[in-house]
Amino acid sequence: MRNEKLKQTTLAAVLIAMTVGLSIMFVIPVPATKGMVTLCEVGIYTSAILFGGPVGGMVGAGSGFLIDILSGYPEWCLFSLVIHGLQGLAVGYFTSEQTKSLKTMLLPLLIGSAIMVVGYYFATALLFGWPAGLASIVGNLVQVGFGMVVTLSIVESLVKFKPNLV
Numbered sequence: 001m002r003n004e005k006l007k008q009t010t011l012a013a014v015l016i017a018m019t020v021g022l023s024i025m026f027v028i029p030v031p032a033t034k035g036m037v038t039l040c041e042v043g044i045y046t047s048a049i050l051f052g053g054p055v056g057g058m059v060g061a062g063s064g065f066l067i068d069i070l071s072g073y074p075e076w077c078l079f080s081l082v083i084h085g086l087q088g089l090a091v092g093y094f095t096s097e098q099t100k101s102l103k104t105m106l107l108p109l110l111i112g113s114a115i116m117v118v119g120y121y122f123a124t125a126l127l128f129g130w131p132a133g134l135a136s137i138v139g140n141l142v143q144v145g146f147g148m149v150v151t152l153s154i155v156e157s158l159v160k161f162k163p164n165l166v
Contacts, residue, residue, distance in 0.1 A: 011051060012058035019043025019063035020070065027071055032135045034128065035076060040067055041116070041147025042154075044088045045109060049100060049155050053092030060088025075127060083119035087112040100159045102152060109151065113144035 023038035030036055040063050048056025064084030068077040094108035117140045125133030 008051075008055060009058070012047075012055050012062070015043060015047045015051075015055065015059045016062040016066065019047070019059055020066045023063065023067045024070060030136075030139045032132065032139075034073070034132075035120075035124070035136065035139070036071060036073060037139050037143045038067060038071075039147065039150070040064060040084065041087075041113075041144055042150045044084060045091055045112065045147055045151040046155055046158065048088045048090075048092035048112070049095050049105060049108070049151070050158060051092070052095075053089045056088030056092035057085050058088070061085030076123070079119070079123040083116055083123065086119070087115045090115055100155060105152060105155065109148045113148065116144055117141060 019040055019042075022043055023040040026039050028037040043063055044056060044060040047059040061081045061084060064080030065077045068074060068080050091108045091112035094111055096104040117137060120136050120140050121133045124136040
């Protein structure tokens, strides 16, 4: 049992590092919300689908927090920790263990995406007012949409290698 938790935590740490690296390479600033668009959804969604809710939650929380700190957006780090953590946890929780097809992955990805968009709507509104919260929706929809497309295109291939990944 203890060995399994250590293995899961180590896996999450490696996936957090990969997600942060991928996300920091591609940062698009959004002046209207004093935020940014990144590729963190790809790492969060892929981790959650392949390894389940706990790993997805750790990758979401850890990478969301670190990306904001390292990119110069510290005011967002606690919001990101909670929002992306819940996003990864939800995607992993609702993903079927048996099959990883487009059909079985779409609903969990939509649930995770809704958590992210709604979460950042409220966080932005709290920090900068309701108009900014509304303005954040479009950028966040683009981010989760792109993240879903990339995730769906790579996960089916990665599922074949999953036994060798862990």
